[in-house]
Amino acid sequence: MAIQRRDFLTLAGGGAAAGLAGCTGLFSGGENGSGNESNSSSGGSITGQELVLATTTSTYDTGLLDEVNAAFEENFGTPVQAISQGTGQALETARAGDCDVVMVHARSQEDEFMQNGYGINRRDLMFNDFVIVGPSDDPAGIGGSEDALGAFQAIAENESLFASRGDDSGTNTAELQIWEEAGVEPGGEWYLETGQGMGDTLNQASQQGGYTLSDRGTFISQQDEVELEILVQGPVEGGPEILANPYGVLAINPAVHEDVNYQLAMSYIGFLTSQEGQQVIEEYELDGEQLFFPQALSEDPNFQQYVPEDWQPDGENGGNATEDNATDE
């Protein structure tokens, strides 16, 4: 029922849009109408529906997402509408039921989301790592260190400029965790919160000769634009495990938001975690470097990937949710 209602509204909305486009045809040469209509009705799609994905800026800005989504569309005929936000904002969009599926990289936030019943069927998807980047003159002397905590402590002691995203993103969450484990309360004039995405933050760090924590993918895709270099490597290049950056993908629980497109969300998750989807991820390169490492195909199926870590089933958030929903109306 819910899906039918959505269909109807999509049609009604499409009709209204076409009507509006008709009115404005005078100004815009009429081409608008057809352009937008093909967007909203998406000819050739199996289901006639579109999947709304909320994801982090890193998957988007590196170009991986376009690659993956093109492959998905080729298989299912369903276009993906990707909204790139920080992890916190993406989960907030999901919490409001404004998207069907989320791809993020902050396990603690994902766990909270799952535990509150908003998410369902979480899967480990892929990983890459974080790197500590800074100016080549390296005032805090952290270059080549294999100790991320020590590097952060050195930056703090030296009061070298550090640009934090400060935007509740996955990278920001990881950064704050490192500060905490390093026993440093970041603050003071050397610690800047940019409140922006990774690219903007790299730019600011570069302009002001400061350090920052970046995911490797975004850094590689931007390294020609900034005067920064990797000073502390993550686990992909043999660095410490605390710099690991795992990505998860999860569907919005249709028992909480009845009008999310749960079936499409699961097809998407299914595709991403299939051989083919994982291969697309593995083969995606930028400047000859592999940016993401597939993690879904495993010989050792880890139950904890589907549920929050240390999950204790209590019957409240069980798998019956979808069936309840189906008989709901």
Add this chain to the structure above:
Amino acid sequence: MALETALAVLDGMPFESNYVKSIVRVSLYVSVTAVVLSTLVSLPVALFVGFKDFPGKGLVTAIINTGMGFPSVVVGLVVLFAVSNQGPLGFLDLVFTPQAMIMSQFVLAAPVITGVSLAAVTGIDQSVRDAAYAMGGTRLDVALVVIKEARFGIATAILAGFGRAISEVGSVLIVGGNIAYADGEAYTRNITTAITLEARQGRYETAMFLGAILVSIVLLVNAIVGRLGGGGRTR
């Protein structure tokens, strides 16, 4: 049309021209629709407020004037709350669609068009209205006469509204989500939000190019409206 020619030029540019074209198309579709709708609402309101004395007129004028400078990101937030699945309009399924962008641009443009038109129609001499009535004109006739007399001011109002709508980034980013498909076809990505994204990714060339397009569109619309309205009003 001029637009077609302008878009054809893109093919010779060193950018993915379909990407740029679809972005420009989204921008024009959203902003033109929003401005047409706001004009349809704003003009009658401006005529009513301009000619009718009623209690609270001062307040209404103050509200219109405040609306002209209302921060766009706040409008974006309010529209997001309204159209989000949990909001009062959530059942319409409008969040992250061009229609939601039209809504926020409508809210931004309407006060500007109302305010500037109001100034234009109140500037029309009382004798014009008296004459129109004396000729036996209906209320509608009088309104049309006034609109005709004030057409330059009204054109300026619509232009100002269009400028506010198409160059705005905060609210459309929040309610539209800046969506393009994997093949580069824009869905809710318009020129301003694309510039934000390109700059974030360090692709400054594309960002600058889009910026140049935006400025050209505003200049072009300015020129067209100037020509349409400039002929009248020679007093």
